[in-house]
Amino acid sequence: MVDSVDIRTKGLKKPVDVAEYLFKRLHQVGVRSVHGLPGDYNLVALDYLPKANLKWIGSVNELNAAYAADGYARVKGISALITTFGVGELSAINGVAGAYAEHVPVVHIVGGPSTISQKNGMMLHHTLGNGDFNVFANMNKEISVALEKLYRPNEIADQIDSALRECYLKSRPVYLLLPTDMVQAKIEGERLDTPIDLSDFENDPEKEDYVVDVVLKYLHNAKNPIMLVDACAIRHRVVEETKQLVDKTKLPVFVTPMGKGAIDESHPCYGGVYAGEGSLPEVTERVEAADLILTVGALKSDFNTAGFSYRTSQLNTIDLHSTHCTVRYSEYPGVAMKGVLRKLIEKVNPGELKEVKPGPEVKNEVEENKDDSEVIKQAWFWPRIGEYLKENDIVVTETGTANFGIWGTKFPVGVTALSQVLWGSIGWSVGAAQGAALATKDLGDNRRTVLFVGDGSIQLTCQEISTMVRHNAKITIFCICNEGFTIERQIHGEEAEYNDIIEWKWKDLPTVFGATEGKAKSYQIKTKDQLEKLLADEDFNNRDGMQFVELYMPKHDAPRALVLTAKASAKNNEKTGSS
Structure with a gap:
């Protein structure tokens, strides 16, 4: 009688269990920590x-967990999320959808029932009781660039490698269904000796040269060109190429809200945040006067453009995606921006470019927005935060006042900005x-993470503070207490009950979620003077672990x-089919 182990490993040079193979591949592509919840x-x-x-x-x-995997991937480059079949994956699906919308590479691994159970259509827990084991994968299909069901051992290694490559290169989620009886199935481990090829797709050289020549022609003829950098420049890893092009051409460069950071x-060429009518007047004037706008990684959503309020012409625009x-x-399909940018840097002749007017000076306008009141107003707060921030901080802003207020903050060098402007799921931050x-811990650095979140938003996801405490995360939370959903009040229902919340004992949240005095410190701030003292405090600026700031602002200030x-969003919402 042949031993069953021999059958499972027959023909394999280095037999390895599927789960071990998968997790070692995750480690090879850069993942060090895995988010998720256990399930049977x-x-x-x-x-x-x-x-x-x-x-x-x-x-x-x-x-x-899905939100956390999103944030981890934005800092580390890729992340992994593990949930259980049905109930777990559906709880995570909103967070995964946000990662898809915003081009964030998350590997979603779903532990599923055995292949035998699925084949026989058994009425198992965590299912709909109808024998259909494809329904949840089908839901995830629309928010994944690759979906693999790991059913056959002889195909699993190829499926894993292909999915991880797609996730990284396309910077969007992938879905892997791992049945219980495949976890310990044996596959070829020798493949682990060769890393997955994560090199970028190469453009067709002739097409790339043609596009570069066309871009250079317009660039050299332009009298008043600028650059506008958006989110996909970050997500698709062309920030360094963008910087090199700015350094060489000295073109005035602006960012969108999603491109901030x-x-x-x-940088002397930096001119501020452009979002159509939502921009500062001097930014709007400078950008919309340009006779050529070179955009990098544009995502022209409503909130990213202040309600589609760009007054720029496509005739004056070059979009690199x-x-x-x-x-x-x-349009030139299949010609990706990384290759084009690299060749532009190589070929552009600064001497042939017209001397252009620089962009407006960007500074933190603290004194300009300060009034005699002790009340903390949004207009003053965000520039003041610009003076508090340090080089290389990670700044996370929630959908609401924080996402928009941060436009008025000039960052120090190296700040990483995280926001969810397109998907806009309240509580994401x-x-x-x-x-x-x-992710900063896994990178081995000691950067601060600074979170700005409203009292309405934090009520949706406040339990995650317990995970921060558990892992001793170095994070400072500014909880903006202004009695509810300010962003919704601005769109509709200024005094409506549905935009109100009950007031919690905000600064006690870390203690409620398990923090001891040594692991977290809380503050209550109601005046400018109190805030000034806090932001100048050496311990507050340099403390490891969690800090929670209960910060009060007026209810209707935005x-x-x-x-x-x-206002623009409200107008769009009011439009009818006959408009």
Whole structure:
């Protein structure tokens, strides 16, 4: 009688269990910590994490875990999320959808029932009871660039490698369904000796040269060109190429709200945040006067453009994207921006460019926005935060006043900005900040993570503070207490009950979620003077671990950019099919 182990390993040079293979591949592509929740369909797989030198983070629920994986990936480059079949993956699906919308590479691993159970259509827990085991994968199909069901051992290694490559290169989530009986199935481990090829797709040289020549022609003929950098420059890893092009051409460069942090804001060519009518007047005037706008990685959503309020012409625009380039109205599919940018840097002759007017000076206008009141107003607060921030901080802003207020903050060198302007899921920032803070640990640095979140938003996901405490995350939370959903009030229902919340004892949240005095410190701030003293305090600026600031602002006070964008959003909401 032939031993069953021999049958499973026959023909394999280095037999390895599927879970071990998967997790070692995750480690090879850069993941060091894994978010998620345990469930009976993934428990055996979780036992393999230490073998691959992966740390289990865990979270309080799957939605928060997905948000955390999103934040981790934005800092570390890629992340992993593990949930269980049905109930777990559906709890996470909103967070994964946000990662898809915003081009964030998350590997979503779902522990599923055995292949035998699925084949026989058994009525198992965590299912709909109808024998359909494809329904949840089908839901995830629309928010994944690759979806693999790991059913056949002879195909699994190829499936894993292909999915991880797609996730990284396309910077979007992938979905892997791992049945319980495949966790310990044997596959070829020799493949692990060869890393997955994560090199960028190469453009066709002739097409790339043609696009570059066309771009150079317009660039050299332009009298008043500028650059506008957006989110996909960050997500698709062309920030360094963008910087080199700015350095060589000295073109005035602006960022969108989603692109904030892509450009060093102390750079002499930096001109500020452009978002149509939501911009400062001097920024709007400078950008819209340009006769050529070179955009890098544009995502022209409503909140990113202040309600589609750009007054720029496509005739004066060159758009560089991760999958194509568009020059005026001519589109060049398959010509990706990284190759084009590299060749532009090589070929552009600064001597042939017209001398252009620089962009407006950007500074933190603290004194200009200070009044005689002790009340902390949005207009003063955000520039003041610009003076508090340090080089290389990670700044996370929540959908609401923070996402719009941060436009008025000039960052120091090296600041990483995280926001979810397109998907805009309220509460995202709390989980994302946890993931970002732990990603810095995995990178071996000591950067601060600073979170700005409203009292309405934090109520949705506040439990994730317990995960921050558990892992001793170095994070400072500014909880903006202004009695509810300010962004919603600005759009509709200024005094409506549905935009109100009950007031919590905010500064006690770390203690409620398990923090001892040594692990967290809390503050209550109601006046400018109190805030000034706090921001100048050496211990507050340099303390490891968690800090929680209960910060009071007026109920109806909102950043200028939010007021303008909300009005535009309200108008769009009012439009009818006959409009």
